[in-house]
Amino acid sequence: MNTTIAALTFRALLGRRRVLLLLPMPALLIGLTLIAQSSPAFIDEWGPVVFAQLGLGVILPLTALVVGSSVLGLEIEDGTITHLLTKPLPRHEIIVAKLAVAWSVTTVATAVPLTAAALITGSAALAAGLVLGAAVGALAYTAGFLALSLLTRRPVAVGLVYIILWENLLTTFVAGTRILSIREQAVALSDSVAGTTWLPTHLNPVAALILAAVLTAIGILGATARLRSYSLSGETS
Amino acid sequence: MITVELTNVSRWYGNVVAVNDVTLTVRPGVTGLLGPNGAGKTTVLHMIAGLLGPSQGTVLIDGKPSFRNPDIYRTLGLVTENEGVPGFLTAWEFVLVGARLHKLPDPESAARRALDIVELGDAVNRRISTYSKGMRQRTRVAAALVHDPAVLILDEPFNGMDPRQRLHMMDLLHRMGADGRTILFSSHILEEVEQLSGVVQVIVAGRLAASGDYRHIRRLMTNRPHVFLIQSSDDRRLATVLMGQISVSAVELDPAGLQVRANDYGTFTRALSTVARHHSIRLTGVLPSDESLEDVFSYLVAQ
Numbered sequence: 001m002n003t004t005i006a007a008l009t010f011r012a013l014l015g016r017r018r019v020l021l022l023l024p025m026p027a028l029l030i031g032l033t034l035i036a037q038s039s040p041a042f043i044d045e046w047g048p049v050v051f052a053q054l055g056l057g058v059i060l061p062l063t064a065l066v067v068g069s070s071v072l073g074l075e076i077e078d079g080t081i082t083h084l085l086t087k088p089l090p091r092h093e094i095i096v097a098k099l100a101v102a103w104s105v106t107t108v109a110t111a112v113p114l115t116a117a118a119l120i121t122g123s124a125a126l127a128a129g130l131v132l133g134a135a136v137g138a139l140a141y142t143a144g145f146l147a148l149s150l151l152t153r154r155p156v157a158v159g160l161v162y163i164i165l166w167e168n169l170l171t172t173f174v175a176g177t178r179i180l181s182i183r184e185q186a187v188a189l190s191d192s193v194a195g196t197t198w199l200p201t202h203l204n205p206v207a208a209l210i211l212a213a214v215l216t217a218i219g220i221l222g223a224t225a226r227l228r229s230y231s232l233s234g235e236t237s
Numbered sequence: 238m239i240t241v242e243l244t245n246v247s248r249w250y251g252n253v254v255a256v257n258d259v260t261l262t263v264r265p266g267v268t269g270l271l272g273p274n275g276a277g278k279t280t281v282l283h284m285i286a287g288l289l290g291p292s293q294g295t296v297l298i299d300g301k302p303s304f305r306n307p308d309i310y311r312t313l314g315l316v317t318e319n320e321g322v323p324g325f326l327t328a329w330e331f332v333l334v335g336a337r338l339h340k341l342p343d344p345e346s347a348a349r350r351a352l353d354i355v356e357l358g359d360a361v362n363r364r365i366s367t368y369s370k371g372m373r374q375r376t377r378v379a380a381a382l383v384h385d386p387a388v389l390i391l392d393e394p395f396n397g398m399d400p401r402q403r404l405h406m407m408d409l410l411h412r413m414g415a416d417g418r419t420i421l422f423s424s425h426i427l428e429e430v431e432q433l434s435g436v437v438q439v440i441v442a443g444r445l446a447a448s449g450d451y452r453h454i455r456r457l458m459t460n461r462p463h464v465f466l467i468q469s470s471d472d473r474r475l476a477t478v479l480m481g482q483i484s485v486s487a488v489e490l491d492p493a494g495l496q497v498r499a500n501d502y503g504t505f506t507r508a509l510s511t512v513a514r515h516h517s518i519r520l521t522g523v524l525p526s527d528e529s530l531e532d533v534f535s536y537l538v539a540q
Contacts, residue, residue: 080321086381
């Protein structure tokens with residue numbers, strides 16, 4: 001992996017104000033868990049809402065969207081991508097380094113609060129399951145959003161449409177759309193390790209893992225192909 | 238020694254043709270790409286640098302296509318006009334990152350050498366976000382030179398530079414050209430091109446308007462028809478006499494004075510004073526009418 005690109009991307013990403021967007025969501029997750037845990041309500045009632053719907057259904061995709069669309073997208077926006085493009089680097093090397101950064105940042109930013117929340121309920125298995133789901137989900141999500149940042153000028157908008165319309169709306173009405181929902185894959189994988197009833201899943205974990213791998217591969221290949229024939233646009237004087 | 242070759246290159250964006258059937262060869266030495274703003278200079282440079290594919294035709298660097306071929310960046314350096322520079326880095330870090338991405342055997346000394354060339358001094362350890370426009374420009378030049386490229390492409394390199402930096406930059410390009418490197422830079426200012434390069438390619442409205450030695454281009458430019466506004470003690474009589482001059486092609490009586498169209502700048506300006514003195518007409522004003530660079534270029538296109 002190209003560590004120079006990765007190190008530069010880390011600095012660029014963590015130096016941006018945009019990264020602050022990642023802070024309130026984990027705080028919300030941990031806060032809600034604390035409140036729910038101390039309330040008389042049963043965990044069977046709030047568990048699915050906090051871990052599946054909020055944790056893997058909202059925090060994971062939104063974090064991946066902010067990070068995945070930024071690692072290369074910010075450089076496209078401010079024009080510094082020219083520096084990267086005018087180097088004798090195979091384009092997959094750039095994509096892999098960018099994805100590695102996006103994946104690790106997203107995984108840390110989601111797995112840490114999810115683990116904390118799971119440990120509040122006292123279940124180490126739940127924590128392990130959520131870390132697995134978050135890690136695999138983060139990879140598929142960031143690969144997709146990284147590709148989106150090269151395919152469209154509005155990766156955040158398109159990403160939100162996928163998260164809200166496809167994963168949260170369409171999957172509840174049309175069962176077949178679930179196989180292309182990264183959220184479903186993350187929940188299925190988490191559930192296979194956690195062994196609780198709080199992660200309602202419709203997918204077999206093996207299928208989920210294969211589907212996540214396929215989506216990741218499509219994202220990487222798509223992004224690489226797109227970067228290979230990337231054309232500088234804008235000023236044409 | 239590397240040659241850049243464009244053959245019947247066109248580039249369009251939707252219905253807009255930015256570059257239209259350009260064929261030109263850039264040889265070792267310094268070549269200027271001259272043209273008014275919006276003529277398609279940047280598009281041509283981006284196509285040469287492989288950042289844009291031609292819609293038609295071929296762009297070859299040392300016989301190899303430049304688009305979708307990252308390997309050309311081993312021999313090519315590019316300084317674009319206003320691309321961003323990551324402000325959170327210092328110039329030293331920025332150029333060093335460039336050297337590392339080029340996978341040079343000794344990135345530190347390559348970065349030091351490139352930064353020495355542009356003479357940023359102590360500022361190399363300051364964040365780029367604190368730099369002036371000229372300093373950013375020089376940082377980008379250093380980054381483009383870090384791998385000692387045989388081909389250097391610069392888009393409006395003198396924009397935002399003060400006169401001293403400009404001289405320094407010209408000197409640098411001169412030396413690199415004399416070393417046998419292939420250097421192509423764009424400019425919309427004739428004087429810059431004239432001072433720096435023997436060979437000029439003139440591009441107007443996406444087409445190659447003129448190509449060759451700058452003296453030839455210069456002659457085309459100075460010998461073009463000029464329009465003067467002349468005020469005198471007796472405009473009407475001056476008009477009659479001027480019409481007798483071979484160097485004058487048209488005279489128009491205007492409330493503000495005489496509008497005179499001259500075929501030849503030199504002959505006319507010499508003839509004017511002689512004729513006026515001979516007929517005892519006092520000249521109170523001789524103004525070359527404002528001609529935009531665009532007019533000059535469109536005249537060249539018509540040639």
